[in-house]
Amino acid sequence: MTLRVGLIGHPVAHSISPRFQQAGFDAAGLDARYDAWDLQPAELEGFIGDLRQSDALGANITIPYKEAALRHMDGLHQTARFVGAINTIVNNDGHLQGYNTDVTGFQRSLSEADFDPSGKHAVLWGAGGAARAVAWALIWRGVNALTIINRTAVRGGRLRHDLASASAGAKLKSLGADEEGVPAALGSADLVVQCTSIGLRGSETEGQLPFDLSSLRPEAFVADLIANPIETPLVEAALKSGRRAIGGLPMLVYQGVAAFELWTEREAPVEVMLAEASAAMSETDS
Numbered sequence: 001m002t003l004r005v006g007l008i009g010h011p012v013a014h015s016i017s018p019r020f021q022q023a024g025f026d027a028a029g030l031d032a033r034y035d036a037w038d039l040q041p042a043e044l045e046g047f048i049g050d051l052r053q054s055d056a057l058g059a060n061i062t063i064p065y066k067e068a069a070l071r072h073m074d075g076l077h078q079t080a081r082f083v084g085a086i087n088t089i090v091n092n093d094g095h096l097q098g099y100n101t102d103v104t105g106f107q108r109s110l111s112e113a114d115f116d117p118s119g120k121h122a123v124l125w126g127a128g129g130a131a132r133a134v135a136w137a138l139i140w141r142g143v144n145a146l147t148i149i150n151r152t153a154v155r156g157g158r159l160r161h162d163l164a165s166a167s168a169g170a171k172l173k174s175l176g177a178d179e180e181g182v183p184a185a186l187g188s189a190d191l192v193v194q195c196t197s198i199g200l201r202g203s204e205t206e207g208q209l210p211f212d213l214s215s216l217r218p219e220a221f222v223a224d225l226i227a228n229p230i231e232t233p234l235v236e237a238a239l240k241s242g243r244r245a246i247g248g249l250p251m252l253v254y255q256g257v258a259a260f261e262l263w264t265e266r267e268a269p270v271e272v273m274l275a276e277a278s279a280a281m282s283e284t285d286s
């Protein structure tokens with residue numbers, strides 16, 4: 001029996017997850033097919049319900065269903081409960097368990113880049129769903145201080161408020177992107193994580209920088225969550241100025257690696273998945 005698994009979202013045609021996940025299943029010699037499942041909101045509940053069948057491993061969830069899908073789970077891993085969103089569903093004999101592997105994906109992308117956030121001041125640029133996962137990832141990795149900067153100040157304030165319940169002593173602050181304190185916050189950051197869609201290929205902000213890099217210290221580490229292009233304008237500018245920087249592709253693959261391991265209870269062929277993701281992304285670059 002060919003096992004089924006896939007990515008639920010809308011739209012999903014642009015996603016490279018089917019490419020690198022299928023490469024992972026093939027390399028591991030598993031009889032599974034990973035598809036892109038583009039759903040309308042009204043289809044979501046019924047489609048997720050069908051994942052309880054014995055031929056389904058589960059699914060990944062992307063925009064715009066990461067929060068809506070959570071409500072259809074039978075159980076939640078604690079990271080998903082804190083973040084308030086899921087990106088992975090695992091079918092355990094008809095019991096659907098929801099996970100948020102964006103958290104572990106981001107943590108792993110930092111450790112593979114040899115950056116340890118513990119005891120550091122991190123600045124999040126953005127306060128949407130991805131910023132929420134990153135914020136918890138950083139709190140659980142022991143940041144000393146976290147400053148959230150967002151265009152819509154009230155949304156950043158809401159994230160700060162939600163984190164405060166279990167921030168383990170990390171100092172929390174939120175600012176609107178045009179507030180006076182922004183350059184000072186950036187200037188004292190050890191890590192800046194760009195969590196908005198500014199610079200995303202195909203968007204109206206393609207080619208743009210989210211903030212002025214001149215405020216950053218030379219030793220500040222820059223992480224951009226955007227995976228397309230592989231080298232965003234921010235990553236390019238940070239590297240050019242001699243700073244360390246990573247884009248969003250490693251996080252994207254590592255969240256997929258974590259999901260693969262939850263579905264299969266086997267070690268994922270990480271190198272194969274990384275290589276396939278880079279190849280798929282380079283094809284969209286050309």
Ligand code: NDP
Pocket residue numbers: 063102105125126127128129130131150151152155195196197198200205225226227248249251252253255
């Ligand atoms: P959301 O829609 O939840 O949040 C969008 C964020 O971007 C908000 O903070 C929003 O600010 C800000 N924003 C959007 N447009 C602008 C603009 N023109 N100027 C200033 N701020 C802007 O999206 P997500 O959090 O889910 O995703 C954000 C990015 O992260 C996406 O580009 C996505 O590709 C990437 N991502 C990468 C992942 C990976 O694995 N590498 C995983 C998940 C996401 P405001 O609140 O003011 O609207």
